Amino acid sequence: MTVTTDDGVRLWAERSGGEGDPLVLCHGGPGLWDMFGDVAELLADVTPVIRWDQRGCGRSERCDGPWTSERFVADLDAVRGHFGLERMALLGHSWGAQLALSYALAHPDRVRCLVYVAGTGIGPDSDWYGAYHHTFLTRLADHPERLARWQELTARAERTRDEERERAVLQWSAEFEDRDGALEPAGRMADPWFGINAESNTVLNEERKRVWGTPELYSACEGLDVPVLIIDGARDIRPRTAVDSLAKALPHARRVILPDAGHLPWAEDPKGFREALRLGMLGP
Structure with a gap:
């Protein structure tokens, strides 16, 4: 299914599951x-879901941006409107948690509830990045041999498509506690392989460094x-203490640590x- 944004970019989206919100x-x-x-x-059997690829990524149309949180919030709103949702339950993971929070702050009247998964809080990168990189x-x-190969690929000025995928799988393997078996689930994350939009990654991460950790965001x-x-x-290699900043600031937050x-x-x-x-969305 295709969602067209207000600036004409086509986004891949898919709805699955039964009836209901x-x-x-x-x-x-x-x-x-x-x-x-x-x-x-x-x-x-809990809820139908809507999945989508962000602009310039995955199955969505390749484009020249713009790579800003404001633009991605507008894209998410286009997804909401396309599926006829007046208010939506919204889940974001990692960077997607930052995007979902940004959307809720911009359009609180359009969000029924927000599920914030494995984010890094609202403080500056210094709250978490150094510890994350060391643990990684x-x-x-x-x-x-994995570390050596990852360092070799990372140092290259240019990489083939297969090398890009190999580097990503090695990097993602650090996320899994089962070190011996980590390449298998990391490989599943890269199948199918659509290629990483490096420009989007760089520009949006630089934006976070400017905006996150400001008094305005806390307020x-x-x-x-x-x-x-x-x-x-609890075993996320990004220190979970970074999320304390968000948990303390939100007036209506519940936190579950697995x-x-x-x-x-x-x-x-x-x-x-x-x-x-299930409990967070539906209650006991």
Whole structure:
């Protein structure tokens, strides 16, 4: 299915599941694509879902941007409008959690509830990036050949499509607690492989460094009159203390920390993730 934005960019989108109000999913990145197939299956008897690829990424139309949170918020609103949703339940993962929060702050009257999964809070990057990078390298070093190959590929000025995929799989393998088996789920994330939009990734990450951690953002979150469910995996290599800033600022927040899960909690604790989401959206 194609959603056309107000500036004419065509976005891939898909609705699955039964009747009822759907949960709209915002994938991570920036510059990646929807990898929520497993989540849609996991929630099949809980809620229908809407998945979509952000502009310039995955199955959506390649374009020249613009790469701004404001533009991506407008794209998400185009998805909402296309499916005829007056108010939506919204879930964002990682960078998608930042996007979903940005949308809720811009359009609180259009959000019924927000599920914030594995984000990095609203503080500056210094709250989490250094510890994340150290743990990332430590995880890869569990298999020295993986670290060496990742460093080799990262140092190259140009990489083939296959090398880009290999580098991504190696990088994503650090997200999984089972170090010996980590390449298998990381490989599934790269299948199919659409290629990473590096420009989108760079520009949006630079924007976050300018805007996140500002008094204005804290104040906006303190005034957000939307119920928010924060779901964290305790074993995420991004320190979960970074999310404390958001949890403290929000007036209507509930937080669930899954002790045996990492950055993709539905992959490592599907039962716990499903139950947290079910209770958070539907109540006991």
